[in-house]
Amino acid sequence: MKRKEPEPALAPEVVMVLARLAAYPPLDAETAARIAVGATHAVRAVAASATESVFDTEPSAYLAELERLAESD
Amino acid sequence: MTDLARVTLVAAATAIARGEISSVELTRACLERAHRLNAALNCFIRIEDELALREAARADAARAAGERLGVLHGVPLAAKDMFYDPERETSSGSRVRQGFRATTKATVLVRLAAAGAVNLGALNMTEFALGPTGHNAFYGDCRNPWNPAHIAGGSSSGAGAAVAARIAFGALGSDTGGSIRIPAAANGVLGLKPTYGRVSRAGAMPLSWSTDHIGPLARTARDLARLLAVIAGYDATDPSSSRRPVPDYEAALADGVAGLRVGIPVNYFFDGVDPGVRRLLEASLKVLAELGAQLVEIEVPAPEHLTELGRAIVYSEAAALHGEWLRTRPGDYSPQVRARAMTGIAIPAAAYLEALQLRPRLLRRFVSGVYAGCDVLALPTLALPVPTLADTDVGAGEAMWAIIGRLVYCTGPFNYLGVPALSVPVGFTASALPASLQLVGRPFAEARLLRVAAAYQSATDWHQRSPPIS
Numbered sequence: 001m002k003r004k005e006p007e008p009a010l011a012p013e014v015v016m017v018l019a020r021l022a023a024y025p026p027l028d029a030e031t032a033a034r035i036a037v038g039a040t041h042a043v044r045a046v047a048a049s050a051t052e053s054v055f056d057t058e059p060s061a062y063l064a065e066l067e068r069l070a071e072s073d
Numbered sequence: 074m075t076d077l078a079r080v081t082l083v084a085a086a087t088a089i090a091r092g093e094i095s096s097v098e099l100t101r102a103c104l105e106r107a108h109r110l111n112a113a114l115n116c117f118i119r120i121e122d123e124l125a126l127r128e129a130a131r132a133d134a135a136r137a138a139g140e141r142l143g144v145l146h147g148v149p150l151a152a153k154d155m156f157y158d159p160e161r162e163t164s165s166g167s168r169v170r171q172g173f174r175a176t177t178k179a180t181v182l183v184r185l186a187a188a189g190a191v192n193l194g195a196l197n198m199t200e201f202a203l204g205p206t207g208h209n210a211f212y213g214d215c216r217n218p219w220n221p222a223h224i225a226g227g228s229s230s231g232a233g234a235a236v237a238a239r240i241a242f243g244a245l246g247s248d249t250g251g252s253i254r255i256p257a258a259a260n261g262v263l264g265l266k267p268t269y270g271r272v273s274r275a276g277a278m279p280l281s282w283s284t285d286h287i288g289p290l291a292r293t294a295r296d297l298a299r300l301l302a303v304i305a306g307y308d309a310t311d312p313s314s315s316r317r318p319v320p321d322y323e324a325a326l327a328d329g330v331a332g333l334r335v336g337i338p339v340n341y342f343f344d345g346v347d348p349g350v351r352r353l354l355e356a357s358l359k360v361l362a363e364l365g366a367q368l369v370e371i372e373v374p375a376p377e378h379l380t381e382l383g384r385a386i387v388y389s390e391a392a393a394l395h396g397e398w399l400r401t402r403p404g405d406y407s408p409q410v411r412a413r414a415m416t417g418i419a420i421p422a423a424a425y426l427e428a429l430q431l432r433p434r435l436l437r438r439f440v441s442g443v444y445a446g447c448d449v450l451a452l453p454t455l456a457l458p459v460p461t462l463a464d465t466d467v468g469a470g471e472a473m474w475a476i477i478g479r480l481v482y483c484t485g486p487f488n489y490l491g492v493p494a495l496s497v498p499v500g501f502t503a504s505a506l507p508a509s510l511q512l513v514g515r516p517f518a519e520a521r522l523l524r525v526a527a528a529y530q531s532a533t534d535w536h537q538r539s540p541p542i543s
Binding site: 010014015019022023024025027034035036038039042043044048049050054059062063065067070071 | 268269270313315317375378380381382384385388396399400403408411412413415416417418419420421424427428429430431432433434435436437440491492515516517518
């Protein structure tokens with residue numbers, strides 16, 4: 001039976017590098033780990049939801065979509 | 074009339090209009106209560122006696138001259154410390170913004186003042202609105218008036234506590250992942266996150282411009298309807314505000330719920346709900362059914378990723394907004410809030426933009442999947458009993474993260490989608506703390522949510538109970 005690969009997760013060390021790259025003061029290991037967990041969950045959710053192309057979505061479509069989906073009074 | 078525990082916002086406005094009490098008298102009573110209870114609750118960052126009494130005197134002078142300022146003439150309210158006002162400091166609950174004085178006034182404050190409201194002061198909040206518990210390392214933690222050992226919820230912690238404690242007749246909060254509804258639920262008051270674009274954000278501290286919402290907290294559906302009617306509507310200084318007309322929310326309250334289809338989600342939202350909370354929610358749905366609502370089961374399309382999709386946006390935008398201060402003044406943030414504000418540096422820009430671009434499509438899927446089968450969706454606001462301050466403190470270890478995740482489990486999806494959501498108190502758990510039902514509507518259906526809440530409150534008396542604090 002094929003073993004399931006563990007889900008990829010962002011490493012705290014990568015967060016530390018990103019912070020330095022963007023000129024933030026050095027992060028301690030605990031803060032970097034916390035950021036890594038939060039970012040990993042968020043990026044996974046986007047990947048899981050991106051099942052269709054957004055190529056033809058207008059960036060300004062959201063408010064118009066809310067108004068279109070409202071019931072007429 | 075000065076028995077604040079029994080007087081609603083609308084009743085106070087009526088009493089002032091009839092001359093039964095002056096705004097100055099009522100404001101003095103609220104200020105006295107604010108000073109007395111703040112030691113235990115810490116719900117205010119600043120109580121503004123002088124400014125509030127000046128506004129109250131202006132309201133009384135106007136009335137003496139035969140002028141009515143508006144539907145909130147002389148009524149004492151308060152606002153989370155994140156709405157800009159050149160006459161007052163706005164700290165955003167932070168050390169970074171301590172002493173900050175804006176040059177323009179938030180549109181919502183302008184509208185409340187134009188309607189005659191009196192502003193009692195700046196309410197406590199989570200630092201920069203980044204957290205759902207109401208802890209604040211700089212101004213002290215806000216405490217729950219039903220039991221000060223428990224959280225007031227966040228980030229609009231002071232708004233929930235001050236309204237529940239009968240200090241203010243209503244309050245303004247903001248909601249980016251549940252920050253109006255969570256404190257409303259924790260404190261046993263109503264809290265409304267309106268549709269994205271319904272209420273102007275101009276002059277309000279931003280956390281995430283794509284998911285921030287401004288809304289009111291109050292004790293009755295009628296009070297909330299009045300506040301929403303004042304603050305809602307297009308604002309030329311907020312390009313994200315909608316031009317859609319503002320309905321007469323108060324007039325719609327009397328329509329009742331007979332024939333209305335109330336949808337109960339069969340997936341996600343009731344997973345792992347505390348049994349005591351579940352019993353109260355079921356009892357509240359039974360009340361709605363007895364009032365004539367039709368309860369129907371609804372499968373909500375793909376709700377499981379919505380909160381995290383919202384977080385991808387919030388983290389990215391918050392990191393951009395705070396970038397300069399995080400680089401130059403990192404020590405002026407509490408460690409937890411600094412980590413939350415910085416999470417966006419590790420989210421790829423493409424993921425952020427995909428989350429934004431997916432939103433109209435997921436909104437369409439949600440609305441067509443849910444509202445073909447019901448008129449209003451009903452689910453928990455908080456899936457767990459209100460936790461203690463100690464259990465949600467940073468020192469509580471790993472268990473704290475699980476509790477914090479549960480706090481936003483049922484609220485976060487609707488910030489991403491932008492649909493309106495209203496938290497309504499429905500009783501008390503075994504620990505004598507409030508539990509609440511969350512009503513969620515299609516875009517711009519605030520009147521319908523308020524109508525359900527009004528019907529529920531007409532048949533129950535939870536909203537008339539006062540916390541054991543005086």
